[in-house]
Amino acid sequence: MTAHLHHAMVLAAGLGLRMRPITDHTPKPLVEVAGRTMLDRALDHLAVAGTSHLVVNTHWLADKVASHLSGRPGITLSHESELLETGGGVAKALPHLGTDPFYVVNSDIIWTDGAVPALKRLALAWDDDRMDVLLLLTPTATAMGYDGPGDFFLDGHGLPRRRRDREVAPLLFAGVQILSPRLFQDAPSGKFSLNVLYDRALEAGRLSAIVHDGRWYHVGTPDALPQVEAAIEAETP
Template sequence: MPDAVMLFAAGLGTRMRELTRDRPKPLIEVAGRALLNHALDRVWEAGVGRIVINLHYRAAQIRAHLEGQRVLFSDESDALLETGGGLARALPLLAADPVFTLNTDAVWTGANPLAQLREAWQGAQGPGAEGLLLLVPRAAAIGHSGPGDFDLDAQGRLTRGTAYVYTGAQILRTPRFAARAPGAFSINPIWDEMIGAGTLFGAVHDGGWCDVGRPESIALAESMLQSAGDA
């Protein structure tokens, strides 16, 4: 079972416009707490033993914000590596297979996303699964302006589609990442390889989710949290 998590915190946050001029996106506050802390709350609630956070833009601010916390940092100051390359570089620090990954630009209500993934991983997917993504129906994806990402079949396998939106929480086996040459690459081609092999699965989140990728999404996230009694 996964007991290590990669938190993605290296991005430039350009969609946040002026809000990220002098700080990294993970330190933008929603309901009085940094987005990074919202993510870490979920990690600690789920009892994950090892936490790795990648850093690039204004990395010193994130290091200072988390001083004294039980976390490890994967340094990408030399170059942004995207999601796949960032995970591949962090594998020695994660020291585990499979691993959780969690984006730091969203907030959640309801079931703990990592605990929900862990339970689903133990269930119907079986030993052949290489990936398990947590999804929300397109109509329930607060703050998300794009199309859906995936369709889900009766066995829980994923294909590219529009019915569900990926929430930024997943479990992944790591060999495909370890086999890649070092450098920047997206997780998307790895997902496509898994889809082709029939080893990428999905689970639907039991609760609310808000993508906090743009300034106008902050109020949406705070409203969602308040409605759920979490703010």
């Protein structure tokens, strides 16, 4: 069952503390990597996917994000005077995200597509009868800028299992996903992480995942910036 997604949200409200001093004056989503901001790269992917209603949340240096986006049509800003974390941020923006499933994309990661764009692959894999969450995972072995223990294992049916303590998992969450508004029924109020809702969906058997088949980059620190730029430029034909 292919989902036709017209709404999307880009998470752009974070403080970018690990990217200081760059983020003292530039919000992390507006940091340029190989000549293009991370926020614009996310929006470019969503434009190719055919989304027409976009929400971008803001907090740190929100005026700069608003100014940067002023020339792009179809974008609603959801300002957070207090950071609401990932779950609270999406919950606050729900009135602008329609009644159907929607994309949510982190603005602090960069990805390039395989033969089929990752967002299209997610839409093709979506099954509204059995899913409330569909995550894009990426292999830890090929994730540039990541050195953690991973997040998930994945079985042959696309059902993930979280890494337990002292385990090392082969896949990490790539910061790209489809969510159903159903996920937010009885959600906490105020500030909370999407992980709270992921765990509920996992327990109910309504969280699925696919594995990214392109490249994936995390720009976490100023030192990582030139390394990621060199890799992207080498990949660009």
